[in-house]
Amino acid sequence: KAGVTQTPRYLIKTRGQQVTLSCSPISGHRSVSWYQQTPGQGLQFLFEYFSETQRNKGNFPGRFSGRQFSNSRSEMNVSTLELGDSALYLCASSLRAGANYGYTFGSGTRLTVV
Amino acid sequence: DAKTTQPTSMDCAEGRAANLPCNHSTISGNEYVYWYRQIHSQGPQYIIHGLKNNETNEMASLIITEDRKSSTLILPHATLRDTAVYYCIVEGSSNTGKLIFGQGTTLQVKP
Numbered sequence: 001k002a003g004v005t006q007t008p009r010y011l012i013k014t015r016g017q018q019v020t021l022s023c024s025p026i027s028g029h030r031s032v033s034w035y036q037q038t039p040g041q042g043l044q045f046l047f048e049y050f051s052e053t054q055r056n057k058g059n060f061p062g063r064f065s066g067r068q069f070s071n072s073r074s075e076m077n078v079s080t081l082e083l084g085d086s087a088l089y090l091c092a093s094s095l096r097a098g099a100n101y102g103y104t105f106g107s108g109t110r111l112t113v114v
Numbered sequence: 115d116a117k118t119t120q121p122t123s124m125d126c127a128e129g130r131a132a133n134l135p136c137n138h139s140t141i142s143g144n145e146y147v148y149w150y151r152q153i154h155s156q157g158p159q160y161i162i163h164g165l166k167n168n169e170t171n172e173m174a175s176l177i178i179t180e181d182r183k184s185s186t187l188i189l190p191h192a193t194l195r196d197t198a199v200y201y202c203i204v205e206g207s208s209n210t211g212k213l214i215f216g217q218g219t220t221l222q223v224k225p
Binding site: 094102 | 148150155156157158159160163201211212213214215216217218
């Protein structure tokens with residue numbers, strides 16, 4: 001079966017711009033989580049969506065937002081980009097969040113802010 | 115904060131077993147232990163998980179101590195392709211998608 005698909009794979013944006021990243025989960029998976037990975041902070045949780053509802057949010061500023069569609073596909077948006085937003089953004093999908101379901105990660109979107 | 119403690123790095127000879135330890139002394143009764151690994155610039159890959167019993171799959175074995183305060187991931191015959199960062203994570207049944215990643219263990223498999 002197809003894995004978790006993230007688009008685009010690479011992105012270069014200018015400071016102050018906004019960006020939208022997309023994640024298509026594994027068919028049948030209803031939970032989608034987003035993570036930011038940087039060399040300094042490692043992997044940090046952004047937010048999780050299940051059935052179009054955000055159920056959990058990490059400690060990130062309001063410039064980071066997301067949504068989930070009825071087909072479980074998810075997007076995350078970062079407005080007013082800062083240089084520090086340069087990172088690998090990963091999404092993960094699961095049948096449903098919680099123990100014993102496991103998460104499958106996509107290959108990520110590498111965002112560079114210049 | 116991460117609920118687990120792992121060594122920063124380990125080496126292993128190719129073909130030998132790699133034993134990666136993890137301490138999770140504050141684990142509660144309904145929390146599972148998960149192991150993921152991340153090969154450079156790729157998304158983390160699920161390896162194995164368990165609650166209290168030892169588990170084995172085609173990739174690895176997971177040994178959980180009886181008091182559940184620590185566990186060991188065993189790669190029985192490490193290959194160069196097993197070189198990666200290995201993350202040990204605990205997650206409860208009520209968790210809503212939030213995995214707390216620590217710094218993990220960088221495993222270097224050497225020829």
